[in-house]
Amino acid sequence: MTALKKPDTARPPLLETRDLLIKFGGVTAANNVTMQIEAGKNLAIIGPNGAGKTTFLNICTGWLKPHKGKVFLEGKDITPLPPRKIVRRGVARAFQIPQLFTEHTALENLLISAAAREGLRNPLQNLHTISQRDEMMHLLDLVHCTDVADRVVVELSEGQRKLIDIAVALALKPRLLLMDEPTSGVASSQKHEVMEILVGALSEAGVTSVFVEHDMGIVERHADEVAVWNAGNVQLRGTPREILEHPDVIRDVIGEEVA
Amino acid sequence: MSDLSQNSSSRGAVNSGSMPSMRALLTLLAVLLLAAVPFIVPSMQLLINLALAKGLAVLGVTVLLRAGQVSFGHALFFGISAYAGAFLTASLPGADIILVLIAGVLGAAISGLLVGLFVVRYRGIFFGMLNLAFSMIFWSILEKFYHITGGADGIRLTRPSVLGMALERDSFEAVVFYLSVVLMVGLGWFTLRWFASPVGQIFQTIKTNETRLEYLGLSPKRALLSGYLLSAMLCGVGGSLMAMTQGVVTPEYVWWVRSAEMVFIAVLGGAGSVRGAFIGALIYEIVRVYASAFAGDIWQLLLGSFLLVIILFAPGGIMGIVDGLMGRVSRKQHATAPEDAR
Numbered sequence: 001m002t003a004l005k006k007p008d009t010a011r012p013p014l015l016e017t018r019d020l021l022i023k024f025g026g027v028t029a030a031n032n033v034t035m036q037i038e039a040g041k042n043l044a045i046i047g048p049n050g051a052g053k054t055t056f057l058n059i060c061t062g063w064l065k066p067h068k069g070k071v072f073l074e075g076k077d078i079t080p081l082p083p084r085k086i087v088r089r090g091v092a093r094a095f096q097i098p099q100l101f102t103e104h105t106a107l108e109n110l111l112i113s114a115a116a117r118e119g120l121r122n123p124l125q126n127l128h129t130i131s132q133r134d135e136m137m138h139l140l141d142l143v144h145c146t147d148v149a150d151r152v153v154v155e156l157s158e159g160q161r162k163l164i165d166i167a168v169a170l171a172l173k174p175r176l177l178l179m180d181e182p183t184s185g186v187a188s189s190q191k192h193e194v195m196e197i198l199v200g201a202l203s204e205a206g207v208t209s210v211f212v213e214h215d216m217g218i219v220e221r222h223a224d225e226v227a228v229w230n231a232g233n234v235q236l237r238g239t240p241r242e243i244l245e246h247p248d249v250i251r252d253v254i255g256e257e258v259a
Numbered sequence: 260m261s262d263l264s265q266n267s268s269s270r271g272a273v274n275s276g277s278m279p280s281m282r283a284l285l286t287l288l289a290v291l292l293l294a295a296v297p298f299i300v301p302s303m304q305l306l307i308n309l310a311l312a313k314g315l316a317v318l319g320v321t322v323l324l325r326a327g328q329v330s331f332g333h334a335l336f337f338g339i340s341a342y343a344g345a346f347l348t349a350s351l352p353g354a355d356i357i358l359v360l361i362a363g364v365l366g367a368a369i370s371g372l373l374v375g376l377f378v379v380r381y382r383g384i385f386f387g388m389l390n391l392a393f394s395m396i397f398w399s400i401l402e403k404f405y406h407i408t409g410g411a412d413g414i415r416l417t418r419p420s421v422l423g424m425a426l427e428r429d430s431f432e433a434v435v436f437y438l439s440v441v442l443m444v445g446l447g448w449f450t451l452r453w454f455a456s457p458v459g460q461i462f463q464t465i466k467t468n469e470t471r472l473e474y475l476g477l478s479p480k481r482a483l484l485s486g487y488l489l490s491a492m493l494c495g496v497g498g499s500l501m502a503m504t505q506g507v508v509t510p511e512y513v514w515w516v517r518s519a520e521m522v523f524i525a526v527l528g529g530a531g532s533v534r535g536a537f538i539g540a541l542i543y544e545i546v547r548v549y550a551s552a553f554a555g556d557i558w559q560l561l562l563g564s565f566l567l568v569i570i571l572f573a574p575g576g577i578m579g580i581v582d583g584l585m586g587r588v589s590r591k592q593h594a595t596a597p598e599d600a601r
């Protein structure tokens with residue numbers, strides 16, 4: 001794929017967290033997480049269920065406030081901001097459980113996303129006639145959902161909803177896209193193809209991505225870097241090859257996947 | 260709470276399917292029929308006028324149903340607008356009818372903004388009851404400060420002028436009647452367009468997913484507030500027309516029964532349907548007046564049973580039934596339109 005550039009030390013990382021701590025009762029879901037996410041890369045997060053991967057995304061996007069620690073976007077402290085303000089600074093998110101407008105069609109979900117991005121206000125304009133419609137149809141095409149464009153979301157399969165959720169996030173034209181298990185629920189025959197196209201589109205658009213993934217085949221193929229989560233913290237970080245061949249990972253993570 | 264709005268599909272407004280021409284035709288016929296009322300059945304003019312005023316207020320409640328929210332206090336904006344008009348004509352006798360309307364809607368908008376800023380933080384039962392609470396507070400203020408508000412007797416809204424002319428009662432009633440018809444058409448059209456617009460669609464997503472809304476970079480509270488303001492202003496238009504029709508404004512305008520009546524009519528007509536708001540209001544008023552001519556409290560029995568039947572067997576309300584019938588007709592015409600049957 002693309003040649004990895006050396007991180008520019010003068011510029012702060014795109015996203016950085018320092019010592020994030022959050023506890024739910026007795027569970028420490030984030031245990032002093034310090035991470036740096038460089039622009040232009042695809043970072044995969046792997047780790048067993050309950051390791052705190054989703055919690056990390058929740059804190060980074062302002063949905064959860066850490067008890068300790070801070071989140072920086074290009075060096076600016078965004079810890080106190082609500083999700084919508086972080087989104088407006090270029091961070092979009094696709095969810096583990098798709099978050100869609102279930103009474104709207106797939107296409108309308110994207111059109112609403114485009115309308116939000118553009119701040120469309122004209123009360124007399126029909127949502128379906130906005131000039132971003134072709135762009136949104138193209139996004140639906142990207143995630144292989146053109147045929148269900150006019151279907152109401154409740155009628156769609158789990159896999160289709162996951163893909164549309166990603167398209168809705170992409171429609172915001174983010175700088176950073178966070179995806180929580182993007183291919184879970186997507187048919188395994190489709191998984192690789194969709195990921196291929198998605199990652200291609202992301203790098204073309206210059207979008208940095210972070211994706212939580214359980215499928216090691218996908219991690220190996222599409223991640224530039226891998227972070228291994230365990231018990232609320234980053235246990236290891238490295239290239240896919242380094243990580244997937246690491247004995248701890250083979251024992252703790254991959255072993256579990258196979259089981 | 261959201262049960263009440265289960266049929267307020269945000270879908271229909273955007274894609275009207277293959278029915279628009281037939282719908283538009285029926286709507287046009289109905290409007291023409293209404294406009295002819297003063298000529299055909301002059302005895303019904305006043306009744307229809309009151310129904311249209313109520314219908315505009317019901318339209319306000321309908322807007323909120325589209326976001327899955329029910330307000331049990333929207334008579335507040337109905338009443339505030341009516342009192343604003345009455346105060347205006349008291350201090351400025353013979354003020355123009357449009358000025359009275361503007362003063363009323365302005366009053367409804369300002370109070371809608373103030374109450375809205377507070378209630379948009381709540382959903383469901385809390386949203387409904389907080390609205391009720393605000394209307395009750397305003398009601399007791401109207402009752403208590405009788406030296407200003409006239410207490411339970413209310414205050415008169417002296418007849419406004421029209422384009423600088425002081426009209427006789429009959430002519431003035433005709434003006435208010437046609438003004439009501441024009442506002443019904445204009446605001447009904449606007450509300451339909453608004454529902455289908457980006458802002459209106461974003462407002463309606465409150466019903467299904469506020470998390471996604473937030474993650475689109477939007478504030479769910481602000482989205483709800485936009486529709487809340489529209490709904491308050493629509494209630495204001497209704498209240499102003501009602502006050503000018505009746506010539507007197509009493510605390511009964513904001514009484515909680517009136518708020519409940521608006522919700523009742525909205526569900527009767529078809530929760531979330533713009534046309535349903537007016538059809539519901541017309542049927543409601545006609546049944547109420549004509550049935551009570553027969554026997555004391557029979558209209559409550561009739562309308563209560565009617566609502567029961569609607570909720571049990573036709574949760575789409577009267578407009579749902581109409582759409583169902585039209586859908587059946589259009590399906591016979593073009594067998595290949597599965598989308599439209601919805």
Ligand SMILES: Nc1ncnc2c1ncn2[C@@H]1O[C@H](COP(=O)(O)OP(=O)(O)O)[C@@H](O)[C@H]1O
Nearest residue numbers: 024027028029048049050051052053054055056
């Ligand atoms: N909002 C919450 N309230 C209570 N417990 C939570 C909450 N979110 C996560 N947890 C707990 O924190 C731990 C980490 O969860 P999560 O981040 O979802 O893990 P992962 O995404 O890696 O599977 C789990 O034990 C989970 O039960």
Ligand SMILES: [Mg+2]
Nearest residue numbers: 053054096180
């Ligand atoms: Mg998770």
